[in-house]
Amino acid sequence: MAKEEANSGSASGGNYDVFLSFRGSDTRNTFADCLFIFMRNAGIRIYRDDEELRPGENISEILWAVRSSQIYIPIFSKNYASSRWCLRELTCMVEESYGQLLGKILPIFYDVDPRDVKLDTELYKSALMKHEEELDYTVVKTWKEALTKAAKIKGWHIKDQRQGKVIEDIVTDVLQMIEKRKRELVGIDNYIKDIKKLLNYCDTSDVRFIIIHGIGGIEKTTLAKAVFNQLSPQFEGHSFLSNIQESSSCGDIVKMQRKLVADLFGLPFAKTFNFDEGNNIIKKSISKKRVFLVFDGMDGNDQFLQLAKHCTSCGSGSRIIITARDNSIFSVTKLEESEENISIRSTKVIPYEMKKMPFDHDLGDISREFVKLTGRLPLVIRNQSEAKGKSILKTLEKVFHQDFHQKFKIIPDVVGHQVKQIF
Template sequence: MNQVLHLYGYCCREGAVIKHIVDEVLTRLKKRQRNLPDHLVGIHDQLEDMKSLLQEGSPDVRFIVIHGMGGIGKTTLAEAVFNQISHQFSGHSFLPNVRESSQDDKIKELQWRLLSDILKFQPARIYDTNDGVNMIKERFRHKKVLIVLDNVDDRNQLMKLAGKHNWFGPGSRIIITTRDIQFLSINNGRPRDSDCIQHEEFYIYKMKEMPFHHALELFSEHAFRRDTPPTDYANIATKIVKTMGGLPLALKVIGSSLCYKNEAVSEDMKMPHREVHDILMMSYEMLEDEQKQIFLDIACHMAGEKIEDAVLMWKSCEFFPNLTIDVLINMSLIRVECHEELWMHDQLRDFGREIVCRESQFPGECSRLWCPKSAMEVIRRKRSFERPTFVQAS
C-alpha cells in the first residue's frame, strides 16, 4: 500500500512538472509571436506574394524589402509573415521602428536585443556599435535566423544590424520594411509592372493600396463590427471608402472613430475627400482633453514602454489612464503588445509629434521633448539664462 501511495505521489509530482514545462513553453512561444487582429482583411494574397520571395527551404540568405507609403500595412504584413514562419528558424527577432534608433546608443540597444532574442539569453553589455557588429557576425554566421527590421530609413541602421549575407547561416531571412528604398542605393530597382522584383542583394515587394472590396470590408469591420455595412449606410460607406483610398491605417482609424461616436456617424460619414493627416486630426479632435494628453505622451515618449510603468506615471498626474487606454485602443490609435508594451503606428507617432511641434517654433516652449539633443540644448540655454549676475560693489 505504501508503495502504491509513493508511486501515486511520484506520478502527481511528475505530472505537475510536465504541466509546468508545457505552460512555460507555450508562454515563451506566445511571447515571440506578434500581436495581430483576429481577422486580417486582404492579407492572404500578400502572404502568397511574400512566400514566392522567401522561397522557404532555399539555402541562400535572402534580404526581402517591403516598401510603400506610411499607413499602407507594411508592418502588419511583416508581423503576419513573422508569426507564420518563425518556427522554421533556430532563432528569430522582430525589431520594431528602427527609424527611431539613429543614434549609436539606441543602435546598441537594438544590437543587444537582437542578440538576446536569437541566442535566448542575455549577452554581455555592448559598449560600442562595432563590437555589436562583431558579436552578431560571430554568433549568427552558423545559425538559420529570421530577423525583421521594421521601419528602416538609413543605410547605417541596416549595416549595424544585418549588414551582409555572410553574417548569417544558410537559409536565413532578413525582412526590412521601409517607406522609401532610396537609402539602399538601388538604381532603377523600383517595381513597375510587377509587385515583386529581385535587384542584386535585395528581393523587393512593393505594397499597393487595398482593392475596394477589401477596403470596404476593413472599414465595415471597424465602423460596424461586421463584414459589410448596414443597408442604411451602404451608399455613404461606399463613398467614404472611395474618397479615402485603400490605406488600411486611415480606414481603421476613421472607422473605429465613427463606431466609438455612434451619434455622429450619419453626419461625419458624409465628409469630403481629406488627406490622411486630416483624417487622423478628425479622430484626435474627438478625444477629450485628458485623452489627448495621454495620446501625445505615447507619441512622444511612451510607445514601446511597459504599460504598467506608463499607467503609474499618468496616475501620479491624477489622470485616469486605464479608461483612456481602452478608448485609444477602441479607436485604433494604439494597441498593447503581447509583452504588455504600448504600440503606436509610426504614422500616428509622427502625427502626434507634429501637433507638439506646432505649439511653438521654440522647442523650449513646447509641452514635450523627445530628441535628446534638443532636450540638452533647452537645458543648456535655460541654465545660461538662470546664471546670477554679479555686480561689483562701488
C-alpha cells in the first residue's frame, strides 16, 4: 500500500491531525505534494494515501486512518470523482464529521468549482454516471450525497491563486484548529482512562457493553470517539455509528446496517433488503469476529435496540460502547436476553455516568462578564468558543444597557439567531 505518515503519534483526539485525500494523477507531484511537505515541516501529523499506487483492494486500513484523524482535507480536482477510492474516503469523512466535534472537513477546490462538486455541472455528474453502470446504485448514491455535502462547506479556491500563499494560509488555519482542539479536550483524559479500564479490552472471556450516559453537551461523543480511535486497531473489526437518534427519526436504520456490515466485513447489501434481513446477515456474520462497536446517540427506538441486542452474539472479547442521555432505556435484560449469548458466553453491561463537561479556563473571564451583564439571573448559557463568546458579549452589551429584566423580554426582537442560541 502506498501511504505516507508524517510526525505520526497518538493523541486523545486521534492518531493523525490531518488526513489528505487527493487524486494522484491530478495533484500527486504538484499541489498535494507541496501541501504535505509544508504540513510535515510545521509539525502536523499528516496521513496521505495515493490511490494510484495501491496494489491491493483492501481499503480498511485507509478508512481507519480517516477515522483516526481530526481534520480531513479533500483536494477536489478534475478527476477526483472518477476515483472510487477517493469517493470512499470522502464518504467516510462526511460520515465521521457530521454532527461531531471530532473530524472536520476543510475542502480545497483545486481546479474545479463548488458547483462541479455539488453535481450541478457535467464534470462530476458524468463520472458518477459511469460508476452507476458498474456498481450498486445505493453505493453511488452515498457518494453523491457525500459530494454535495462537502461542496457546501467553506474551503479554499486555488484557481488563479498563488499556490504558495494559499498553502501557507491552509497550514496556519490547520495549526489554529489543532491548538483549539487541544484546549477542547482538556480534562477528558481522565474520562478516557476510566472507559478503557471498564472495557478491559485484553480480556477475551466476555462481550462487554459500556453505556456512557449524561446530559447533552458534555462531550459524550468526543469521549467515545477518542477511545475508539485509540483501541479500534486492537480488534478484528470496528465500526462507529454516529447520530443514531437523528437517523432514528429519519428512518435510516437500514443505512446504519449497511455501514456496519461494510465496516466489519466489506460486504455490500442487496438493493432491496429490509431491516429484518439486515439483522439476520449481521447476526450470522458477527459471531466469528472480535469487534469494537460504538452506537453514538441511542434513544428508545426499538429497531436500534434490536440491532444492539444482536451484538451480544459478537465473538468473545468484543466491546460495545453506547452513548445516551438516559440510561434507563437500556435495561440489562434488553441487551442480555439472547439464547445464543446465555449458552456460549457472558455479557457484561456497565453504565458510566459522565457528570460534567471539561471547563476551558480561558473562558472564565467571559463567563463572569455574561453573569454580570445578565443581572446574575440563573440562566444556562451554552458553551461557546472564546472568539464567539467575545463577539456575542459585545452584542449583548449594546442591548442590555438598561435593566436586564425588562430587556430580556425583547431578546427575540433585538438580537440575532446566534445570540439567541446561547440561552
